[in-house]
Amino acid sequence: MRSSIRVRFAPSPTGYLHVGGARTALFNYLFAKRMGGTFILRIEDTDRSRYQEDACKEIYESLQWLGITWDEGPDVGGAYGSYVQSERVDLYRKHAQQLLESGHAYRCFCTPQRLEELRNYQEKNKLDPGYDKQCRNLPAQESARLLAENTPHIIRLKIPQDRVVAFNDLIRGAIEYKSAVLDDLVLMKTDGFPTYHLANVVDDHAMEISHVLRGDEWIASTPRHVLLYEAFGWTPPIFAHMPVILSADGGKLSKRKGAASVLDYKNQGYLPEALFNFLALLGWSLGDGDEREKLSQEELISVFSLGQVSPKASVFDEKKLEWMNGLYMRERTSISLAELVVPFWKQKGWVPNATPVSDTTLVKVIDLLKERSKKIVDMVESATYFFIAPVQYEEKAVRKYFVPDAIKILADLCELLSKAESFEHAALEALYKNYGDSLGIAFGVLIHPTRLAVSGVSFGPGLFELLEVLGKEQVCSRLQTAIAFIQNAVATRTES
RNA sequence: GGUCCCUUCGUCUAGUGGUUAGGACACAGGAUUUUCAUUCCUGCAGCAGGGGUUCAAUUCCCCUAGGGACUGCCA
DSSP, X not given: OOOSOEEEEOOOSSXXXXXHHHHHHHHHHHHHHHHTOEEEEOBOOOOTTTOOTTHHHHHHHHHHHHXXXXXXXXXXXXXXXXXXXXXXXXXXXXXXXXXXXXXXXXXXXXXXXXXXXXXXXXXXXXXXXXOOOTTTTOOHHHHHHHHHTTOOOEEEEOOOSSOEEEEEETTTEEEEEEGGGSOOOEEEOTTSOBOHHHXXXXXXXXXXXXXXXXXXGGTTTHHHHHHHHHHHTOOOOEEEEEOOEEXXXXXXXXXXXXXXXXXXXXXXXXXXXXXXXXHHTXXXXXXXTOOOOOOOHHHHHHHOOGXXXXXSOEEOOHHHHHHHHHHHHHHSOHHHHHHHHHHHHHHHTSSOTTSOTTOHHHHXXXXXXXXXXXXXXXXXXXXXXXXXXXXXXXXXXXHHHOOHHHHHHHHHHHHHHHHOSOOSHHHHHXXXXXXXXXXXXXXXXXXXXXXXXXXSSSOOSOHHHHHHHHOHHHHHHHHHHHHHHHHHHHHHHHHO
């Protein structure tokens, strides 16, 4: 049975879902699941000027990719719909009307121009900014006359004077505001749409939201919301405000400072379970001496508690995310990673489009690469030599390994390899061992030049696994090329 | 400017009125490995500052400094 815990994530479709929003969604999700409650997705699209067509799709995709699913929402429905605010405008109008009638709200006929002049004046004279409440005491018949003339107007909440508004925040504790510093906030706009404040409060009540877990930026609005609940005669939900996520330089997270959008992380080849885990630990910890850091979604659900959410803003440490992503990469099967990597290889033209991602050779390449990679895109550049023969050799390694003696060694090995019956890595290793032993040459003297010859670089997967994947033909041809290269270099050197 | 919030290693954090202030990432060194990576070990590094309260304060209170949010007919 579901508990009466109901929480919601309520994004505005004004752009991509950034990691801060994703973490708010994540905490809502974890809290709901932990408590056996309901997680709701609600779209707050009351600002028609900032609405972006694709934003909703991107929000859904981001959350789904992360593994955050909702019990009620625009696409899945639910008993409290609609879950899109632009489809609920009548409800907000009705409630605004109710407040007008009960004397908790009033019509304001001030023009945007007047408000702007007012703000400028206040700023110039170093006065506290805010609406001067000119329309608050407009005589009833004057208000009625303007209304009858269809004068554009808005509806404002009548904030009571000389009150102390107190509420408890689950993360920050008791918070108090003097009502005098609170503006008569706008409930309905000229265009007939509600503001966030009205729509949010009406919906949270109508949808029986028990806990409002939202971003820090709302904390200053909360006392106004409390007053709104009071005006309606409703009991406010329990509030918890999540701290912000900052970029490495301590500023706001933005696209310019790396990725900010959840989908950017997806496209860069981060694994959703890694981002999920990482985000959960950003501003939240297990506490109680529990030092686990790598936790599955199920584990996180079973231990999550709002009391352990830190009130402090935290810096998004990309390095730590990478580390954690690497942990999850190594845990994934190579076939599942192939789904993500192979498209990049196809894009490079290294793999024919028709090749299935589950192709055994491709999966073998991933076997060799995944332990050395922190994200999917790392497996693109580092896979180059699996698909194309090196066009140049790492300079430092050339000086070290492509010495004159290497010519004979590589030539011998080339000969032996071309006659090898098995190209399986254990067999190749035995072949190298025998050859080395017969001439009394150290293993490393054989291995390093070979690696450089076939890959062009001095580092990478185990040599014999590498040779096995490349295959006899490629290996021999690359060895020939390298031999010619060394001969040429030696000749040039002796000439000069 | 005003209101509110925040402050433990570079970063994420645990933690307590008495601890050698713990872990993780990063960084440095070492071991293992044919190389790289992994793994393991070691090291580096922190309670913003100043007052109180107290036998004792990183922990409680106040002030200062620094940071942030809000201050829209945006959310």
